[in-house]
Amino acid sequence: MDYPNDLDPGAPVRGGVPEHGRIPKYYAVKAQLTALLNDLAEGETLPTERDLAVRYAVSRDTVRQALRELLLEGRLRRQGRGTVAAGPKLAQPLSLASYTEGVRRQGRRPGRTLIGLDRFPCPPALAAETGLERGEPVWHMERVLLADDERVGLESTYVAVARMPHLDTEFDPDSSFYSYVHERLGIDFGSADERIETVLATPREALLIGTPPALPMLLIHRVSYDPAGRATERVRTLYRGDRFSFTTRLGADSQ
Known part of the structure; x- marks a missing residue:
C-alpha cells in the first residue's frame, strides 16, 4: 500500500481519503489548512473563520469543524481571540x-x-x-x-x-x-x-x-x-x- 503524497510514513494512508474517493467538506478544508500551516511559523496568526470560509467557499461551520480537529491534534492553539500556529508536540x-x-x-x-x-x-x-x-x-x-x-x-x-x-x-x-x-x-x-x-x-x-x-x-x-x-x-x-x-x-x- 502506498504512502500519502507527502511520503510521511506516520501520516494516514492516501492522506485519509476513503477508497470510494468521497471526502467530507470539512476534511478537504482541513487538508488545505494543513498546507497553509506548513508555511506558517510558530505563533503566526491564521485568518479569521469568516475569511477562511470565503477563501474555501464553504460555511463557517465547516471551517469551524476543521479548525477544531487541528486544535485537538495540536497543530493550532488559541491565543487571545485568535488562532495561531502551534509548535511541535x-x-x-x-x-x-x-x-x-x-x-x-x-x-x-x-x-x-x-x-x-x-x-x-x-x-x-x-x-x-x-x-x-x-x-x-x-x-x-x-x-x-x-x-x-x-x-x-x-x-x-x-x-x-x-x-x-x-x-x-x-x-x-x-x-x-x-x-x-x-x-x-x-x-x-x-x-x-x-x-x-x-x-x-x-x-x-x-x-x-x-x-x-x-x-x-x-x-x-x-x-x-x-x-x-x-x-x-x-x-x-x-x-x-x-x-x-x-x-x-x-x-x-x-x-
Missing part, C-alpha cells in the same frame, strides 16, 4: 527519566506550580498497589506541569512519609522530584510499572491545566521501585493530548 520518553530531563532535551524550559502538599493515612487502594501499610502516613503532592510557562499537564505524586519525612520543608516544588530523591535522599530508581490511557479531564483538572473539558488527555499511571523492589512513588500524570506524544524503543522479546 513535546515527545516525552517512556523511561525512568524525569519530566524535567525530557523537556530540557527538546530545548524547552520545564517548570511546575504547586497546587497542594498534604499528608494523610494511606488508603486501602494505594496500599494494595504499592505495598505500603494501610493507614501509614503518606504525602500527596499535586503540581501543574509547565513547558516555557505553558501549562501542559497535572501531576499527582504519592510517597511514604517514612521514606521522605521532610518533603514539606526540604523539597522545592518547582524542581525535579527525581533529582531530590536521588541526590538529596540517595534513593535510586530501579524499575517502574506504567500504564497509559486516553481520558477526558474533569472540570477541576481542565481548569487547572487551562484547557476545554472536551480536550483528550493522555493519562499515565506509574509505580516506581528502588533496586530492592520497594515502591518509591505512585504517580498519576495527566498530559494534554494536543501538546504531548510519547516515545519508546522496543527490543526483541527474550522469551
